[in-house]
Amino acid sequence: MNKNSNKADVIAIDGPAGSGKSTTAKILARKLGFLFLDTGAMYRALTLKAMRQGIDLDDEDALKRLVDNTSVRLSNRDGKLHVLLDGEDVSREIRSAEVSRNVARVAAKGAVRERMVQLQREFAETGSVVAEGRDVGTVVFPDAKLKIFLVASIEERARRRMRETDSAARLQEMMADLKKRDEADSLRDHSPLVKAEDAIEVDTTGLTIEQQVNLIAQLWEKKKK
Numbered sequence: 001m002n003k004n005s006n007k008a009d010v011i012a013i014d015g016p017a018g019s020g021k022s023t024t025a026k027i028l029a030r031k032l033g034f035l036f037l038d039t040g041a042m043y044r045a046l047t048l049k050a051m052r053q054g055i056d057l058d059d060e061d062a063l064k065r066l067v068d069n070t071s072v073r074l075s076n077r078d079g080k081l082h083v084l085l086d087g088e089d090v091s092r093e094i095r096s097a098e099v100s101r102n103v104a105r106v107a108a109k110g111a112v113r114e115r116m117v118q119l120q121r122e123f124a125e126t127g128s129v130v131a132e133g134r135d136v137g138t139v140v141f142p143d144a145k146l147k148i149f150l151v152a153s154i155e156e157r158a159r160r161r162m163r164e165t166d167s168a169a170r171l172q173e174m175m176a177d178l179k180k181r182d183e184a185d186s187l188r189d190h191s192p193l194v195k196a197e198d199a200i201e202v203d204t205t206g207l208t209i210e211q212q213v214n215l216i217a218q219l220w221e222k223k224k225k
């Protein structure tokens with residue numbers, strides 16, 4: 001057993017795209033001195049490798065072989081998260097539009113998820129973590145001490161995405177795109193996006209990042225007592 005396994009804490013933050021998970025989790029982790037576990041980044045890294053190798057993203061067997069022969073590591077360095085794919089820093093490449101378009105197909109495969117969940121749990125053995133994703137409170141860390149389910153109105157989420165990605169897309173298009181993603185994440189067979197029974201729902205519509213972080217930090221303080 002890892003020497004930290006009795007001490008390490010997990011804060012699990014799930015929610016749909018654009019709900020503010022990543023930014024909130026990153027800042028909260030820094031504030032609490034926890035590691036930041038961006039599970040989506042891991043699915044993105046594998047997707048990048050599959051695309052580079054020209055693998056059919058609907059071929060589950062091929063993806064299983066790929067994931068079994070791939071190292072995906074996250075490293076929190078200089079206040080930043082670095083994503084290492086077979087040792088190569090791909091932190092920037094995994095945010096490309098092509099990867100964003102394809103990642104849901106890869107993340108929907110059971111064999112891929114099984115291995116990723118294993119890696120995510122191993123990561124959490126190295127210290128306390130703020131983990132964010134779609135299934136971190138339900139599947140990856142069902143015993144997390146604090147579970148948050150972040151939501152926001154679709155319009156607000158679309159506005160945030162447009163700002164973040166510097167996108168020229170129109171609001172209506174972005175909203176339609178988010179709706180499609182929500183459906184894909186919520187209706188898939190493996191680990192769909194659902195709120196864990198014991199998660200606290202936080203609606204971030206109209207909140208600043210600072211307010212979101214402070215709210216969750218307060219919930220954490222209460223939980224710890």
Ligand code: DC
Pocket residue numbers: 017039040041043044103104107108132133134135136185
């Ligand atoms: O949060 P993100 O946009 O980086 O996530 C990328 C994709 O990975 C998105 O399609 C949802 C999926 N994902 C997942 O299925 N499970 C997770 N724990 C995290 C992300």
